[in-house]
Amino acid sequence: MSGDSRTGPASDGVRSSGDDPRPATYYHLAKAVLYREYLIFVRYPANAIGGIVISLFFFGLLFYGGQMVAGQALTDSIEGIIVGYFLWTLAVGAYSSISNDIGSEVQWGTLERHIMTPFGFAPVALLKGVAKVVRTFLTSALILAVMLAVTDTALQLPLVTITVVAALAICSVLGLGFAAGGIAVLYKRIGNWLNLLQFGFILLISAPAFELGWTRLLPLALGSSMLQRAMIEGTRLWQFPLVDLGALVVVAVGYLVLGYAVFELSTRRARRLGVLGDY
Amino acid sequence: MTMQEPPQPRTARQPAAESPSETDDPALVVDGLVKRFGSGETAVTAVDDVSFSVDRGSVVGLLGPNGAGKTTTIKSILGMVLPDSGSVRVQGVDIYEHPRQAYRHVDAMLEGARNDYWRLTVRENLRYFATISGVVPDSVADRHERLLDQLDLAEKADEPVRSLSRGMKQKVSLASVLATDASVVFLDEPTLGLDVESSLTLRRELRRIVAERDLTVLLSSHDMDVIEDVCDRVIIMNDGRVIADDSVEQLLRQPEASRFRVTSPDIDAALRREITERFDVVEAAVTDDTTRIDVDTDSAGFYDLVALLRADGVTLESVRTPDPDLEDVFLGLTNGGGEKSDERRERTR
Secondary structure, X not given: OOOOOOOOOOOOOOOOHHHOOOEOXXXXXXXXXXXXXXXXXXXXXXXXXXXXXXXXXXXXXXXXXXXXXXXXXXXXXXXXXXXXXXXXXXXXXXXXXXXXXXXXXXXXXXXXHHHOOOOOHHHHHHHHHXXXXXXXXXXXXXXXXXXXXXXXXXXXXXXXXXXXXXXXXXXXXXXXXXXXXXXXXXXXXXXXXXXXXXXXXXXXHHOOOOOOHHHHHOOOHHHHHHHHHHHHHOOOHHHOOHHHHHHHHHHHHHHHHHHHHHHHHHHHHHHHHOOOOOO | OOOOOOOOOOOOOOOOOXXXXXXXXXXXXXXXXXXXXXXXXXXXXXXXXXXXXXXOXXXXXXXXXXXXXXXXXXXXXXXXXXXXXXXEEEOOEEOOOOHHHHHOOEEEEOOOOOOOOOOOEHHHHHHHHHHHOOEOHHHHHHHHHHHHHHOOOHHHOOOEHHHOOHHHHHHHXXXXXXXXXXXXXXXXXXXXXXXXXHHHHHHHHHHHHHHHHOOEXXXXXXXXXXXXXXXXXXXXXXXXXXXXXXXXXXXXXXXHHOEEEEEEOOOOHHHHHHHHHHOEXXXXXXXXXXXXXXXEOOHHHHHHHHHHHHXXXXXXXXXXXXXXXXHHHHHHHOOOOOOOOHHHHHHHO
């Protein structure tokens, strides 16, 4: 967003440069949506910090509790656990922020204004999703750093590969978030039930996508396996088979489109029932 | 990188018209709007064949008792509730067929103080919603400053909305709607919950802003003072139907508003009873030395009343027609859709 543009009231009858409406482009839209997310993030950090603390607390339980129970077996597989947990925090952050955000927009009465935009709701929603993912990447990166420090573990960090693979894996989760948000708009106050889905992410992340071919079609599964290879074995993006990369893209786009379609259908049904703005 | 532009909002450089139909049409045309909720015996017709049009630059009030269908009508017009049948054209554009093109002309305050971000500052809200509506916020920065001044928000411009009073939040909601470049604005209960002073300020500034920017406004309110004060024309709804659609002046001349007030020291209890039996007595007040009776009747009935009083040897202190207000008209048309407010009753006495 541009800086402070206050130029003072224009004199009567004379249009100043500050009162000469110019059409906004998608660039302006992106700036506005991302800047709003940034403002909320820096102005109200308690939520983000709370999320990080809770994530680390559960990781601590998993790591130290697991060591007591499984001993060396857990230590041997700690790299996989860290990568899986990193992806899980990313997925949970993206999923809950997009589904909860839609519910909040309904409560605030702002969802309708976003639907009534000449840009169309889809680009606005997509940009909001991107903003959530960027935010979640930052917090999850911090969690990853603490996990590595606590467990004294070293991982490969090929940034481009991690960013691309994780982002595509998270795209499918965004789709699930849109679907959940749409269902919440229609049925109201079922957010707690939909939040249970995030525990299902653990199964998806641990699915053996390379060994069990059909699981590649599930959200997160292939992305998780590829991320394990990238961060543990140091595989670079261009070293993955094309078919895996293609499958990753198709699954990401497919679930995103499917999730958005569910959101569209749900909000259309909500408009038909006259409950769009109800909460 | 080339950025694609959305359908263009109306700007000073780029007039609203992109096609002849957009130039010639009224700002808003609603035709045969019907919306039912539920099915079978429990079905409720919230909007029942509602049709009207609104000329550019006019302010139209939507009035009706609770459950009359005002909010559903507005939400149906905007596509936030999908109607069962009917069509809506905004600046000549069918809002259901081409919503994105139609939305560039439109903004709405639907939920009172519930349509902006309370965690952002007032100014940030204006800039954000201007962008969402399709306008570069810097290009309307001066407009935003004027709005902040006009709505007494300048001092609070950099404070988060959540820290403001309810009245201020309501003003921010209105400001964020007017901060866009919409030419047709929908305001659903814009003064709900405001104190008298805030309501007066908001009405005064709304009138001024509407005139300055040649806005078309459809405003729903329970507050008849707001409607009477701000609107050129009033549409009265009851049970989902439009039961009156006229200018405020014309509505005040409705036959339902033909009220006569007679005051005399000679009207005793028996005569009061007889008058009550024969005429539609709206109000009767007896003091120590005089009796005042308000009767709703036509001119023939009025002559009958005078004849009755004369036959009883009553000396009339005064006979006059109290000026009806919009609330009298509204109550007459909706068969009492709510009792006349105490404040109003006091004022008419």
